[in-house]
Amino acid sequence: MAPYEAFDEDVEVHGRTVLAVVDDALARFSETYRETARDALAANGIDDPSTEEWYPQQAWLDTFETIADDLEPHILDRLGEQIPDVAAWPSAPSTVADGLRSIDDAYRDNHRGGDIGHYEVEATGDRTATVTCLTPYPCEFDRGLVRAVARRYAPVESFVFVEERGDQCRRDGDDVCIYTVSW
Numbered sequence: 001m002a003p004y005e006a007f008d009e010d011v012e013v014h015g016r017t018v019l020a021v022v023d024d025a026l027a028r029f030s031e032t033y034r035e036t037a038r039d040a041l042a043a044n045g046i047d048d049p050s051t052e053e054w055y056p057q058q059a060w061l062d063t064f065e066t067i068a069d070d071l072e073p074h075i076l077d078r079l080g081e082q083i084p085d086v087a088a089w090p091s092a093p094s095t096v097a098d099g100l101r102s103i104d105d106a107y108r109d110n111h112r113g114g115d116i117g118h119y120e121v122e123a124t125g126d127r128t129a130t131v132t133c134l135t136p137y138p139c140e141f142d143r144g145l146v147r148a149v150a151r152r153y154a155p156v157e158s159f160v161f162v163e164e165r166g167d168q169c170r171r172d173g174d175d176v177c178i179y180t181v182s183w
Contacts, residue, residue, distance in 0.1 A: 080144025
């Protein structure tokens, strides 16, 4: 399955997430980026998002695709990096591995209905982990998100490195992307 294609047509994303990404994260870059996202939302049937409503994930993914097409795909990596700062996080992890695990908790808090996918973390050493992203979001977005969460919980002196590994990639039509993280 390719990025931007929901696993299940019944999946919805919470409006607070939509607004956090559009009005908080993208607005950090420029008002033009925010307006592009608002226009894409409207074109996909989300005219005036509310923090209290749920919206079809497919419409949200179509908006992501428009953002990538109109503003260049690299913006998705930078956008993923903003998520821990603008989204409500469900826990206060004290380690990088726990922080990476909290991505799945946050994802589950903001998606519902059917097969939403998941983020799975396996600690592979004292300062390394593997993150498997089984979601319909683009690789660039997940890479930025994983990097930002690892940086947030890594010791100050750490250099965080995230690299896509494995034989599968959503860019190639697979359902999963696998990242190695070291800090």
